[in-house]
Structure formats: structure tokens, C-alpha cells
Amino acid sequence: MGKTIAEKIFESHLVDNPSGDIQVIRLDSVFCHEITTPVAITDLQARGMDRVFDPSKIKAVIDHVTPAKDSKTAMQGKIVREWALRHGIIDFFDIGDNGVCHALFPEKGFVRPGYTIIMGDSHTCTHGAFGAFAAGVGTTDLEVGILKGVCAFHAPQTMKVVITGELVPGVYAKDVILDVIGRLGVNGATNRVIEFTGPVVDAMSMESRMTLCNMAIEAGGTCGICAPDMTTVDYLWPFIQDEFKTKEAALEAYSTFAADVDAEYTDELVVDVAGLVPMATFGYKPDQVKPVAELSGERVDQVYIGSCTNGRIEDLRVAAAVLEGKHVHPSVRGVLSPATPTIYKMALKEGLIEIFMDAGFCVTNPTCGACLGMSNGVLAEGEVCASTTNRNFNGRMGKGGMVHLMSPASAAATALTGVITNSHIFTGEA
Amino acid sequence: MKSFNGKVLFLDRSDINTDEIIPARYLTEITKEALTPYLLEDLELAGFDAKRDIAPAGAVMTRANFGCGSSREHAPWAFEMNAMNIVIGESFARIFKQNMFNCGMMAVELAPAVIDDLMARFSGRETELSTDLATGVFRFTAGDESLEVPFEISEFDRALVEAGGWVGYADTHY
Structure with missing residues (x-):
């Protein structure tokens, strides 16, 4: 065998x-x-x-x-x-x-x-x-x-x-x-x-x-x-x-x-992904998943891009492509945490950090911080975060807070509109 | 060896994660003792009141996939510091179960039908668990009702319990 x-x-x-x-x-x-x-x-x-x-x-x-x-x-x-x-x-x-x-x-x-x-x-x-x-x-x-x-x-x-x-x-x-x-x-x-x-x-x-x-x-x-x-x-x-x-x-x-x-x-x-569309979580467990399109319009207070799941250079490139030349919705706090100093420096060289900052994102140092509600972007009770992280447990990013997990593209699009949004309206894709 | 007897706390829900058992905001503590007051602080469960329900309990009975999520051993420690050394459930997340036995504590699986029966008989009543590790029998008692339920743990898990945990075991073996 x-x-x-x-x-x-x-x-x-x-x-x-x-x-x-x-x-x-x-x-x-x-x-x-x-x-x-x-x-x-x-x-x-x-x-x-x-x-x-x-x-x-x-x-x-x-x-x-x-x-x-x-x-x-x-x-x-x-x-x-x-x-x-x-x-x-x-x-x-x-x-x-x-x-x-x-x-x-x-x-x-x-x-x-x-x-x-x-x-x-x-x-x-x-x-x-x-x-x-x-x-x-x-x-x-x-x-x-x-x-x-x-x-x-x-x-x-x-x-x-x-x-x-x-x-x-x-x-x-x-x-x-x-x-x-x-x-x-x-x-x-x-x-x-x-x-x-x-x-x-x-x-x-x-x-x-x-x-x-x-x-x-x-x-x-x-x-x-x-x-x-x-x-x-x-x-x-x-x-x-x-x-x-x-x-x-x-x-x-x-x-x-x-x-x-x-x-x-x-x-x-x-799993045949030919028909797969952008997905996001909707509850307090990571298996509660729906197409982003079915959640569109849900209000968010914060958008977090980073973590061991999606804080790498290709994630930053994807998000920056959605954000370029635009500004986050006035009701949204955008937080970017490049996952490592090397990624941060690459993003600087490629002009991605400028795109994020011009879009109104706060760029933090590399850290796990917000993903588990410890620092650098903790949610208040009743707040909602669109996040590129990995866990949407109740209170994960702050007691009483709610997390929707999604891709960097979807998170960036959501930052621009203030409500859960499929990135294709900005990029013409998917 | 730790005690596996005491009042049973019934947590009738599946997928209780380690963020609910001990939230990340308390992971800045560097002693197990400091976790004592925060056990199950973020648990979402109707009728559960941490202040009222935890202190008298010595055992937990729950459903499936208990301890999922973060690998934090702070979850078993928070139970240990509250003198709750045993969790009985339908199933456990791998890391949580390993952490329990690594601490010389027990996470014991019973069939869903058995848990159903025990929940139906005893949940909501003051129930006492006594564990006979040698014969592998739990005895649940509430008022004048008493029920014996056989259980199994692996030879290795038993060795960890008897050694007081994995550090003691590994130090004598490797």
C-alpha cells in the first residue's frame, strides 16, 4: 500500500x-x-x-x-x-x-x-x-x-x-x-x-x-x-x-x-472552481460561508488587510489594484498591516503603500495584533469588520464585534463603499 | 494524579471555541493563576452565567468539536485553575484534546446518543460526577438518581494522566 x-x-x-x-x-x-x-x-x-x-x-x-x-x-x-x-x-x-x-x-x-x-x-x-x-x-x-x-x-x-x-x-x-x-x-x-x-x-x-x-x-x-x-x-x-x-x-x-x-x-x-465566485463568512464560524454577492450591502465599520492568511505581497497588490486612485468610504476605518518588513519594503518600492495611504488606509507595522483583538485595530462592541484574516469567532477582533472573512480584493472593495462589496464593480472581473 | 470528580457543568452546544473559553485579551498573562476569573467569559450560551455556574463545578459535559480554533493551552489552564480537570463531550478539536492530556487532565469522548441521554437526565439538575479511572466508569448522581457510564481512553492518554502530563512523561522517556 x-x-x-x-x-x-x-x-x-x-x-x-x-x-x-x-x-x-x-x-x-x-x-x-x-x-x-x-x-x-x-x-x-x-x-x-x-x-x-x-x-x-x-x-x-x-x-x-x-x-x-x-x-x-x-x-x-x-x-x-x-x-x-x-x-x-x-x-x-x-x-x-x-x-x-x-x-x-x-x-x-x-x-x-x-x-x-x-x-x-x-x-x-x-x-x-x-x-x-x-x-x-x-x-x-x-x-x-x-x-x-x-x-x-x-x-x-x-x-x-x-x-x-x-x-x-x-x-x-x-x-x-x-x-x-x-x-x-x-x-x-x-x-x-x-x-x-x-x-x-x-x-x-x-x-x-x-x-x-x-x-x-x-x-x-x-x-x-x-x-x-x-x-x-x-x-x-x-x-x-x-x-x-x-x-x-x-x-x-x-x-x-x-x-x-x-x-x-x-x-x-x-471541488470544481470554474463557477466559484468571491466568498465571505456571515456568522461566527468559519464554515458559515456565502457568496459576497449575497451579503452585499451589509454595513462595516472597519476593513482589515493583513495577517498570516492574507498579508503577503500578492495580497497587497490585489487590494491596491482595487483601491488605486480611490478613497475609502467616510464611515470606514481602513487598516493595512503588511505581514513582514520585507513585504512592507516591497510594497513601498512598488508604490502600493502610497496607494493605500492615498486611499485613506492606516498602515501599521507588521503584527498579528488586530486579527485576534489584541492591538492595532480592536473592534468596539457592535462593530463590524471586513477582514482578510482567518477567524470570525464571536468577539475575535474585540468583545461584541463581528467579523466577515473575505479576500483582499473583496475587503478593498468593501472599504471603498462601506458595505460588503464584490470587487468586480471596480475591476470588471468576476 | 488530578481529581476527576465534582459537580457537572452542562454546556449544551457544539463548536465551543478556545476564544470563548479564554478570550485573547487575557493571553498577555504569564501565569496560569491569573486566568482564573476569566474562564468562559465570552461563551454564547442561553442560561449560562459564568459567575454563578463555574465556581461549584468540577467537570464539564458538552457536545461536538469542543475546543476548536486557537491552540492556546490557556483554555485547559483556565479550567485547571478552576479545579475542573475533565471535559466529557461527543468530540474534541485535536489540539485542545492533546493539551488536556498534556496537562494530566482528561478530555473524554462518549457517543452522541449517550451524551443525549445524560443531558436529558441530568442537565439543569445538581449533578455529581465520580470517575473510576481504573475500571473506566463514570458515575453520575443527581438526587436519588444515579447512572454508571463506561468510558475509554487510549493507553497513551492514560500514561499521560498518570505521569501528570507530557513533560513528566517525555522527560523520563526521551
Whole structure:
């Protein structure tokens, strides 16, 4: 019987099988941020075990609330900062170099096909876009990962999501994943890895694949995975060119993690996107999804463009194309948070930041902040936000606030009109 | 080993997420103790009153996909700090369930029909749970009505409970 991508990765990293289908695997990298790591650090200290398994395999960032907004968040940063220094963790990203973890770490070349990665953050599934197994975990798993470089999982079961057809202009990876979550439901992929495959995924950029994999957790998935291909190799080439003579050689090496043709999947969902239109959420669960057109006219108070889902350069380009030469509706607060300093600088060079600012957007530094209602754009009770983020839970962006998830194109169009709007009225697409 | 006995808090809803269990605005705390007063502060559930219902409870019974969303272990910690070490439900989000056992706590699945029956019999009544981990039996008691329900947890989850969590287990094994 053939194997899935996740099964191959687990097989090559297996350390122990303590009982049943539990597999303890060796970790290639442990990612850390300042919200979930401090308690792991203080607990290790209290146990007299303030050690790290390998400082070169730990990557840390202060991203959720940065710059610190108060004494408590300042202390969280301080704990991580001092810990990184104490243990010689060189890949630590602080003020000036920091950005949203799931955008920053891929950009730094820290994710490779076949890697195993954990982080105390549910959207760690994003990194599966590179053909890696990457899973969000709690602080205790993180703590053991930091200390021992291992983590325990059930043997991975995989569901296959085949995306066929061709996206019409104006419809993006975000619309695809919202549609998929709408079909699967919020626990449709629980305890399973989602392998995204098919011609639409093959044609996607790494940025779009990250958007897809990022929201696997919203269907309960452990990880979203895309098979590595030449697009993956092209993205990684600056980081791997000393390792491989040619791109073809890199692809051949990475292809050992491709799924076998007779691999066994628990489920298969085939989605034809030929007729897909821009989508948005309407309730307090990410599987409550409707075409944007059916929500058009719903008033919003804020539009947020950013996050590990849609704060990358191609997202900013799409939104700027809608906003160019126009101004946000007077009743709307527009907030843009480029996900990393590199993205911010690219957007500056390309003139995108000017377009956003001329349109009346506030441009913040890279941070997770508003997405989870911690800083830089928290909603007041009764307010509504059109957001390119990943969760529309009740109160997610501020107690009593409501969130509609959508693509950067739809969010930009909504900013211009003050009500949920399909971007095609500005771009002529979709 | 922690106690898995106490008054049962019935949360009769599916898809209760970790933002509802402990909102992100409290994630700036760096001690588990500081989370104590905020448990379930944002829960949307008719008839639920955090101040009235949480303090006396020692166990939770709920429906499907409990603990979905954020990976924050602050959710199990907020239960732990309120001396609620066990959640019984139809199903759990993967990370939440793992976090519970990693803390030496329990997240135990019962069949939907069994949960239906237990909710029908006991919800709204002062109900006491006592857990016999050795034999794998829950005993629910309200007034003079008492019901025994068998449950199963995996060998690995049992080992975590007995080790007091994953750090203790991993430190002796790896």
C-alpha cells in the first residue's frame, strides 16, 4: 500500500511508538512566539530544566503584540528575548526585523519539504504549503519540543482535497479555501491532514498555497499540505542553491515526499472552481460561508488587510489594484498591516503603500495584533469588520464585534463603499 | 494524579471555541493563576452565567468539536485553575484534546446518543460526577438518581494522566 506525504514524513522522523497509533517524531524545527512560549520558558525554569535541544533549530519572533502595548506584553517580549539570548538562539526576530510568524519564517527559508515543525499557534498548518508537516500545538507540546526536539501525534490520516477547473479573474485562494471549509464544516477534517492537490493548486504561487493551508485548521485539520514542485523549488532556491547543483536535482530530492499513487486517504473532496465566485463568512464560524454577492450591502465599520492568511505581497497588490486612485468610504476605518518588513519594503518600492495611504488606509507595522483583538485595530462592541484574516469567532477582533472573512480584493472593495462589496464593480472581473 | 470528580457543568452546544473559553485579551498573562476569573467569559450560551455556574463545578459535559480554533493551552489552564480537570463531550478539536492530556487532565469522548441521554437526565439538575479511572466508569448522581457510564481512553492518554502530563512523561522517556 502506498503512502501519503504525511505518512512518508512521519516514517522518516519516527522516534518511538509508545502505544497504539501514537508516533513520537523528531522535529526539524520548533517555532516560537511571545504569547505561548513564555509559560513554557518559566515552567522549564521552575523544573530546573531551562535547556533547548538545539538552538539552531529553534526560531523565535515577537509578533502578536509589537511594539508592546502595555507592561504585560512588554514582559512577554522580555521573557522570550532574554531566553533567546541565554541559549544562543540566533534566529530571533525582534522590533525592526519582526513580522507575522507564518509569513516571516517561510520568507527566511526556514521551511523545507519533508520537514517536521511545531509551534504554539494553530495556524502553523500554513507551512504545509512547502510539503512539510507543520502542526499547531499547545504550550506543553512546545515545551517538550524545545527541551527534547520531539512531539507525539496519532499516525497521520489524510484527506485529499482536489481542486479542479480554473479560477476566474477576481477569485482567489481565499475564496477557494472559504468554499472548501464551507463544504467540510468546522470539524470536517479533525484529526486529519488535508492534502491539497489538482491543477488549481499546481498553478498557485507559494503565497496562495500558504493562504490555502493556513485555514486547514478552520476545518479542524492538523496540517494542510501541498506536494513540493518547481514552484516550491523556485521559492526556496536562494536558500538551497548551495545544497543542490540544479533546481531539477532539488525537485528530485524533494519528490521523495510526494504521495504514492496508491496512497490511502480517509476521504476525497473534489471541488470544481470554474463557477466559484468571491466568498465571505456571515456568522461566527468559519464554515458559515456565502457568496459576497449575497451579503452585499451589509454595513462595516472597519476593513482589515493583513495577517498570516492574507498579508503577503500578492495580497497587497490585489487590494491596491482595487483601491488605486480611490478613497475609502467616510464611515470606514481602513487598516493595512503588511505581514513582514520585507513585504512592507516591497510594497513601498512598488508604490502600493502610497496607494493605500492615498486611499485613506492606516498602515501599521507588521503584527498579528488586530486579527485576534489584541492591538492595532480592536473592534468596539457592535462593530463590524471586513477582514482578510482567518477567524470570525464571536468577539475575535474585540468583545461584541463581528467579523466577515473575505479576500483582499473583496475587503478593498468593501472599504471603498462601506458595505460588503464584490470587487468586480471596480475591476470588471468576476 | 488530578481529581476527576465534582459537580457537572452542562454546556449544551457544539463548536465551543478556545476564544470563548479564554478570550485573547487575557493571553498577555504569564501565569496560569491569573486566568482564573476569566474562564468562559465570552461563551454564547442561553442560561449560562459564568459567575454563578463555574465556581461549584468540577467537570464539564458538552457536545461536538469542543475546543476548536486557537491552540492556546490557556483554555485547559483556565479550567485547571478552576479545579475542573475533565471535559466529557461527543468530540474534541485535536489540539485542545492533546493539551488536556498534556496537562494530566482528561478530555473524554462518549457517543452522541449517550451524551443525549445524560443531558436529558441530568442537565439543569445538581449533578455529581465520580470517575473510576481504573475500571473506566463514570458515575453520575443527581438526587436519588444515579447512572454508571463506561468510558475509554487510549493507553497513551492514560500514561499521560498518570505521569501528570507530557513533560513528566517525555522527560523520563526521551
